[in-house]
Amino acid sequence: MANHTDKISVETSETSKINTVDFSNLDFGRVFTDHMFVCDYEDGKWQDPKIMPYQAMTFEPSARVFHYGQAVFEGMKAYKDDDGKVFLFRPKANFDRINKSSGRLAMPAFPENYFFEGLEALLKLDNDWIKPGVGNSLYLRPFVIATEPAISASPANMYRFMIICSPAKSYYNSAxxxxxxxxxxxxxxxxxxxxxxxxxxxxxxxxxxxxxxxxxxxxxxxxxxxxxxxxxxxxxxxxxxxxxxxxxxxxxxxxxxxxxxxxxxxxxxxxxxxxxxxxxxxxxxxxxxxxxxxxxxxxxxxxxxxxxxxxxxxxxxxxxxxxxxxxxxxxxxxxxxxxxxxxxxxxxxxxxxxxxx
Amino acid sequence: MANHTDKISVETSETSKINTVDFSNLDFGRVFTDHMFVCDYEDGKWQDPKIMPYQAMTFEPSARVFHYGQAVFEGMKAYKDDDGKVFLFRPKANFDRINKSSGRLAMPAFPENYFFEGLEALLKLDNDWIKPGVGNSLYLRPFVIATEPAISASPANMYRFMIICSPAKSYYNSAxxxxxxxxxxxxxxxxxxxxxxxxxxxxxxxxxxxxxxxxxxxxxxxxxxxxxxxxxxxxxxxxxxxxxxxxxxxxxxxxxxxxxxxxxxxxxxxxxxxxxxxxxxxxxxxxxxxxxxxxxxxxxxxxxxxxxxxxxxxxxxxxxxxxxxxxxxxxxxxxxxxxxxxxxxxxxxxxxxxxxx
Structure with missing residues (x-):
């Protein structure tokens, strides 16, 4: 089903996987929520961002990320308090850093409003995946990859910015x-x-x-x-x-x-x-x-x-x-x-x- | 249509793109031949290699190559003489080097027989894409990427080895x-x-x-x-x-x-x-x-x-x-x-x- 917020087109998942997940026994980074955020860079600009069901995507074998490693990422977490309020921690620092990383790899900067609107829309849709309790969190992985299908060794002209989300259990890790x-x-x-x-x-x-x-x-x-x-x-x-x-x-x-x-x-x-x-x-x-x-x-x-x-x-x-x-x-x-x-x-x-x- | 050689399963393309290509005006690395070679690593070993029509493939957004850059490649060329014989140049050096590169990135070595049988089967199928004449060649791009869908920062347990081929025009490049x-x-x-x-x-x-x-x-x-x-x-x-x-x-x-x-x-x-x-x-x-x-x-x-x-x-x-x-x-x-x-x-x-x- 397709519908639209003011800024981001949203296609919600028909069903949720959440009941198949054992939140007391999570292996880091293997389970992902129902939705993901995707925004493509083409023709010199970032195109309309969208949220869609988490899914595999098609890439050309010549996509430049596979050959020349134009790829940067961030790691963030969302937390929920006992009243159900959801928080990010210093997200502007992650936003600033992903663009600094992109700049160093000759990749285009991502717009701040898309970054925050994407995060917030995703976290509202996948709110149930954020469990309260100190130590529980939803790990957020913004990343950017070069998708242009051409293996010449130069910066790509096409990129994909994505955010995927993975529930994370408390790290009561030993030393x-x-x-x-x-x-x-x-x-x-x-x-x-x-x-x-x-x-x-x-x-x-x-x-x-x-x-x-x-x-x-x-x-x-x-x-x-x-x-x-x-x-x-x-x-x-x-x-x-x-x-x-x-x-x-x-x-x-x-x-x-x-x-x-x-x-x-x-x-x-x-x-x-x-x-x-x-x-x-x-x-x-x-x-x-x-x-x-x-x-x-x-x-x-x-x-x-x-x-x-x-x-x-x-x-x-x-x-x-x-x-x-x-x-x-x-x-x-x-x-x-x-x-x-x-x-x-x-x-x-x-x-x-x-x-x- | 699927058929099998002794060692590699081969699915040939129904039609060829070759007549759509202007071989006198090739932009490096943007045009690919009709077929590609693919071999996946899973369960601790390289699975049966195959040749299939060149095509886009699906990858999970969590595929480790997108996040941690486990990806290595080689560059090789195939040449054709005026009698139609096809040659590679020191291919064992490329084979040795891709495995050396893989080792440095904690990726598994690829078997020598798969590498050479894959190259040779591809070059026979896409023979018409190799143009004779000094300076003309078919550029060959073997590469290996981490495909495991899990974003923990450690070596993947799943990889894909591929060879894609792109016709290259003579470089009469200026200094x-x-x-x-x-x-x-x-x-x-x-x-x-x-x-x-x-x-x-x-x-x-x-x-x-x-x-x-x-x-x-x-x-x-x-x-x-x-x-x-x-x-x-x-x-x-x-x-x-x-x-x-x-x-x-x-x-x-x-x-x-x-x-x-x-x-x-x-x-x-x-x-x-x-x-x-x-x-x-x-x-x-x-x-x-x-x-x-x-x-x-x-x-x-x-x-x-x-x-x-x-x-x-x-x-x-x-x-x-x-x-x-x-x-x-x-x-x-x-x-x-x-x-x-x-x-x-x-x-x-x-x-x-x-x-x-």
Missing amino acids: VRVLIADHFSRSANGGVGAAKAAGNYAAQFYPTSLAQKKGFQQVVWTDADTHTLLEEAGTMNVFFRVNDTLITAPTSDRILDGVTRKSIIQLAEDLGITCDVRAVTVAEIKAAAKDGSLKEIFGAGTAAVISPISAFEHQDELFEISGVDAEDSYAKLFKQTLLNIQHNLSDDKHGWRHEVK | VRVLIADHFSRSANGGVGAAKAAGNYAAQFYPTSLAQKKGFQQVVWTDADTHTLLEEAGTMNVFFRVNDTLITAPTSDRILDGVTRKSIIQLAEDLGITCDVRAVTVAEIKAAAKDGSLKEIFGAGTAAVISPISAFEHQDELFEISGVDAEDSYAKLFKQTLLNIQHNLSDDKHGWRHEVK
């Missing part, structure tokens, strides 16, 4: 063990590390699989030149607590400007915790682990919120971190503080919550 | 002008620059577009650390002729091991031309341009074969290269020598021609 990179690299100076570019992720899978064979879940990447500077974990920015001071690397063209990262920096200031944003060396963190001043390491990102790190290895030296389960850990404090803001359980002095009405 | 990179980079030490990974290409489009606005067609990439070493041009390896000596950078994890590149190094030896494979600095090439010893620069790759470079700019200093049109240029010599081998017009002492029978 992870990480390997610090000393050979492979995630990004180059002057490269695309600061963009949420699809190719940045594929590039990490093989080195990460080697780390996993050694018993580590993730790699903490270092600078490609010297492997002496700690940068990010590929799907998370990384924070170090030395005594009572937090340290995290500054963003650069190699490091993603994470929304959770910058929220933690602000919350630290609010909470009176010193957070130094500066280059962090592998050597100083190893020294701090040895002298007992390294209390915690944690990752910060939209999917995991805060992910405590219980051990790291560098060049065959293994360090266990004793403070990982402490009741007064910063990881627990920041995670709870963030979740309370996201789920409308506490004040929102910075205006980070965006209610979907 | 190109290039900009030497001093800010942006193509690849990192320990990164994926040596792989023909899709994301490597998207990453170059924006810096290349900036160069094009300044009147340069391509960028010659330098090392990301210091921008002092000349590496490759993104779709071509690069050779410098200083007096009568050729110089080209060694391959590394930042530089693609080009088939045309290594063929030129061998042909130089055959022809008694010294070819130094060593680090090449921007400074020495600028000095050679100033003192007159820099005679030529040219790119080498499958699509363009040999592409002479008539000028380069580095940090706002422009250098015109006078020898670019000389009758005794190495670029002309190597291009003719390669084309003669590829089109069965000369001896093939290294066994580079692979006849498709």
Whole structure:
């Protein structure tokens, strides 16, 4: 059935899949809601956006995304409070970043009104898929891909912007063990590390699989030149607590400007915790682990919120971190503080919550 | 209509598009032949390969290639001599490289017999699309993409290997002008620059577009650390002729091991031309341009074969290269020598021609 809102054409699904889904047992990113948002770029402009039933789509084998990797994405979450109100968290930051990512890959910027109207229309249609309760959320995946059917190595003239939605269960994840990179690299100076570019992720899978064979879940990447500077974990920015001071690397063209990262920096200031944003060396963190001043390491990102790190290895030296389960850990404090803001359980002095009405 | 060879299931096209194609006026990579080769990876192994009419295919919006860039490819050409015999050029090098690229992106290797049987069956079916005459060829694009419908950031469990074919007209291209990179980079030490990974290409489009606005067609990439070493041009390896000596950078994890590149190094030896494979600095090439010893620069790759470079700019200093049109240029010599081998017009002492029978 086709009908129209003021701005977006909407074709709703005849039936819902929601009753087939076990919300207590969700595997991340495999189940999608009933609808998706689609907007094509052709003839030099974004065409009329539409919402349609979630479905497979046809692409030419020569579509440029398959050959030259013009693809960027975002990760966001929608939260529901106990009154049924729905919130996004700092969505403008994701909007700004997807266009920054697109620009770095020579892809056109997406209009802000389409982005927000698309998100809000989708969340109204698929409202029942957002479950209340701290930790539950609907993961939102905006992405843009080059669809032009031509394999010349140049920017495409046709793109597709989409938003798909996947219910996500609370991450009560256990702490992870990480390997610090000393050979492979995630990004180059002057490269695309600061963009949420699809190719940045594929590039990490093989080195990460080697780390996993050694018993580590993730790699903490270092600078490609010297492997002496700690940068990010590929799907998370990384924070170090030395005594009572937090340290995290500054963003650069190699490091993603994470929304959770910058929220933690602000919350630290609010909470009176010193957070130094500066280059962090592998050597100083190893020294701090040895002298007992390294209390915690944690990752910060939209999917995991805060992910405590219980051990790291560098060049065959293994360090266990004793403070990982402490009741007064910063990881627990920041995670709870963030979740309370996201789920409308506490004040929102910075205006980070965006209610979907 | 479906029928079967011994190894590959073949569904032939009911009609051919070939009469709709103007072979004297081909835009690179936009026209495809009547058939394509497809093989899916599922349940831990490559399934039965098939040939089918060239067509659009359905993909889930959550297919991992759209999100995490697990995609690699190759570029090859088929040539026809005046007797109608069809040849590939060093196809084993492309086969080896696509599996090397796949390995770097944590993707499964493709079986050698499927690769060659697929190519040969396709070329027999679409034989009429290969036009004789030096410079004409059928461009072949093997590629592999991650198809698993799940957006968790980890290697996929489902892939699709395909070969599509596009007739290519002779490149009697004029010389190109290039900009030497001093800010942006193509690849990192320990990164994926040596792989023909899709994301490597998207990453170059924006810096290349900036160069094009300044009147340069391509960028010659330098090392990301210091921008002092000349590496490759993104779709071509690069050779410098200083007096009568050729110089080209060694391959590394930042530089693609080009088939045309290594063929030129061998042909130089055959022809008694010294070819130094060593680090090449921007400074020495600028000095050679100033003192007159820099005679030529040219790119080498499958699509363009040999592409002479008539000028380069580095940090706002422009250098015109006078020898670019000389009758005794190495670029002309190597291009003719390669084309003669590829089109069965000369001896093939290294066994580079692979006849498709």
